[in-house]
Amino acid sequence: xxxxxxxxxxxxxxxxxxxxxxxxxxxxxxxxxxxxxxxxxxxxxxxxxxxxxxxxxxxxxxxxxxxxxxxxxxxxxxxxxx
Numbered sequence: 632x633x634x635x636x637x638x639x640x641x642x643x644x645x646x647x648x649x650x651x652x653x654x655x656x657x658x659x660x661x662x663x664x665x666x667x668x669x670x671x672x673x674x675x676x677x678x679x680x681x682x683x684x685x686x687x688x689x690x691x692x693x694x695x696x697x698x699x700x701x702x703x704x705x706x707x708x709x710x711x712x713x
Contacts, residue, residue, distance in 0.1 A: 633668045633712055638685035640675035647697035648672075648684045654700035655708075667712055 637655065639648050652672060659668055676692070678685035683694035686703070688711050695703045 632666075633708070634687070634689050635668050635670045635708060636673045636676075636687040637671075638674070638676045638678065639672045640679070640685075642675075642679040643684045646684050650697035651684045651686065651695055651700045654697070655704060658701065658704045658708075662709075664712070668708070 635655065637643075637648055637652050639652075655670060659665060659670060673687075676685040676687065678692060678694065681694045683696045683699075686693045686695045688708055693703070693707065
């Protein structure tokens, strides 16, 4: 099962973590991936200085702009599913 986490700490909240979460939730539902992805929100990932919302895919750090969340999901999360 793929682990997908989005930071909801203060800095990421301001950067748009809510929008990233909403996009990911929609795409998980749309693609029928509820049983394939362990999706969760987490508090500070200590990536506050980076541009974008901190996201982890199977423990690997990424930074996602809310307007690029769909693109990130399709280009990074979907291939990671195998």
